[in-house]
Each structure stands twice: as structure tokens, then as C-alpha cells.
Amino acid sequence: MKTTKMTWAGLAFALFLPVLGFAQQVFTLSGKIGRLNAPAKIYISYYLYEKQKMVKDTVTLKDGNFSYRGIQLKQPLSVEMVLSPEGKSLSALMNSSYAIDETLDHMDKLVMYVDNGANRISSADLLANAVIAPSKLELERRLFETFVKTEKQQMDSLNTAWKLSKDVQVLNGLYAAEAAYSKQCVLFAKRNPAKFYALVALNSVFSGADKRSRRIEDAKLQRDALLVKEAYGQLAPALKTKTLAESVKYSLTEVLEKKKANVKAVNFVQHTADGKAVSLNDYRGKYVFVDFWASWCGPCRAENPNVLKAYKLYKGAGLEVLGVSFDDKKEAWLKAVEEDAMPWTQISALKGFENEAAKIYKIQGIPSSLLINPEGEIIAYDLRGLNLEKKLAEVFKK
DSSP states (O other), X not given: OOOOOOOHXXXXXXXXXXXXXXXTOOEEEEEEETTOOTTOEEEEEEXXXXXXXXXXXXXXXXXXXXXXXXXXXXXXXXEEEEEETTOOOHHHHHHHHHHHHSSSTTSOEEEEEEOSEEEEEEESSXXXXXXXXXXXXXXXXXXXXXXXXXXXXXXXXXXXXXXXXXOHHHHHHHHHHHHHHHHHHHHXXXXXXXXXXXXXXXXXXHHOSXXXXXXXXXXXXXXXXXXXXXXXXXXXXXXXXXXXXXXXXXXXXXXXXXXXXXXXXXXXXEEOTTOOEEEGGGGTTSEXXXXXXXXXXXXXXXXXXXXXXXXXXXXXXXXXXXXXXXXXXXXXXXXXXXXXXOOSEEEEOSOGGGOHHHHHTTOOSSSEEEEEOTTSEXXXXXXXXXXXXXXXXXXXXX
């Protein structure tokens, strides 16, 4: 009888092999998109929070097939893929989409969570239509999307209807649908407190119907945030160590602590360009939209036409606008006011972010805004674009 001998070193190495294999496991992306060939390519990007680093890579396609090898992950990672069938640069794709309606909605892209191991997709045509192969994470995603499907479809349908009609009754229906969707997201998290997609569900409460902006920060969101807070407290401890948990906690702090709805606005006084003192309390008895901006702030300047449109539409109904500039150079401030044709009162301390109002309202970035009711209470924060339209339509019922 033949006996096989193994040294202690050999035994230790054999026992270590499974651990070594696990330690080296990384996430991979692969799939097939039609029958595309070079110069077709997919742009892949993701953010590594632990390293505070954005990773951008490119893969080419051969007969529709592609593969990508990533790194070892400590937790699920959100990855964005953008397909360029003709091999155009990512910047060219972005510019083409933006030229249509100033959004990036017209690129063929897919955003998905991945984990260590194989992550495979397939589509006969568009990347956006890709089917994700079953995995533990993908099965969680399907479970969540099925759980909220009815409420999400209703919310999305009413959001589209409101954009087309701008009817206040449709808007009220949309708000009710957002509330129903939020409750369903919270219920999913409560029933699945150890699943990663419980965090996705709770984050979704703050996103709402419109993909281009988060929900309006007002009393309705504050109501739903209280439900999120309760559900978050019931999550498995291991889940609370994830990066996405930090996002939930950040949103809760913003809505429930820093931006409380229906609280009295704190007064401040600053001066117009010709030296006239203007107080926030001067607007008591009126609805006032307080717009914090600066001449050097690109997003602020891009938003000014929306504010001007709202002002013209609702001025007759009682809306006032007060511009508070965070400029530190008077000439630049006044030039921007003239260029953007802003007819409402403009004030500034010409101290940049040392502005008293920035300290009172803890403003760390602009554009930022407050909507204050005639009683002097803040009823919404940071309204921009469609959110500004929605809130003013709700307030003035038109």
C-alpha cells in the first residue's frame, strides 16, 4: 500500500489556497450587445469612495462581445456604462445629447450595481435594454423593482402628465403618488433589513419621480423622511457600514435637521448697489423666493432664466424675488444682473461666502434658495428647474 506524505508546510499551503483564491476575487463585467465591432466601444466609470478616486476605462466590442476586469470590492459598487456604437468620444456623445434638450438623457447607457465575481449583461440592440444575468445582487434588484412596480409606474406616469399639462390637479396626484411610492420603498426595507437593496429603497425616497433632480425639500419630504429614519433604525448593523448608508444618513440630516420645513426664517439685512438697506423682514406678508447666487457661479447663471420665467408668471399673484449675491466684486455683480436681465431687488455684502446669510443658513454651495410664505416661514429649500415650477404651481394653484 502506497502512502502519501505531506509536510506541515504543504498542508498549510493547501489550506490557504481557498483563502488566497477568495482574496484575489475581483468584479468582472462582460456581455454581448448585438453584433457590434470596432470602433464600437463602451465607456465604463465608477467612483471608489474608499480611495476618493473616479475610475474611467474603455472596452472595445468584437462581434458584440466585451469583457472588463475590475478590482476587489468590499461592498457593491455603482457602475455606469455608456455605449458608443460608432466609436465617438464620450465628450462628443455628451455634447450631442445636451444639444437636444440640455440633458444627458439621450446617451445609450446603463447604471448597475456590481459585486465581486461575474456580472454579465446581454442585449440585442441597446445597452439601455440590456438584461442582467442573475446573481445575488441582481435578484435583490428584481425583487425591489417588482415590489414597487405599481407605485413607480403611477408616479412616473403622473410626472410625465404634469410636464405636458402643468395642471395643478395632476400635480397633486403626483404628490400623492410620490407618497405611496415612498411608503412602499420603506416597507421593502423593513421586510428586507439585511439586503443591500434595502439601502437602495431608502435612498429612492429622496429621489422621487424626476431623474434630473431630487424631490422638493419641503414638508412632504420631511414627512416621508421620518418613515425612512424609522426603517433605517431597523436595518442590520452590517448594512449600516456601507457607503450607501452614509447617503441615507446625509439625506436624513439635511431634511430633518438642516432644512426643516415651516420654521421661521431668520432675518438679515444687506444693501443694494446704491446703498439702500433691505431686510428680509421687509417681505413679511408676501411669498418671497430668496435666491443665493453669484456672477462667477455657472449653475447659478444657468438657472437665472428659470427664475425670471417664474417671476413673470407669478408676480401678479404675489410672488417676490430677492437676489442675494455672494460676489466680492461690485462690478462683476452688477454686470451679471444686467446681462441676465433680473428685474427684482438685488442685495449683497460683497464678502463672498463670508456673507451673513450664508452663515445663518449654513450655505456651503450655490445656487441655493429659500421659499418663504407670508407668515415668514420657510416652506421649501433649494428649488431649481422643474422643482421650482412644481412648488410655485402648488402654492399659487396655477
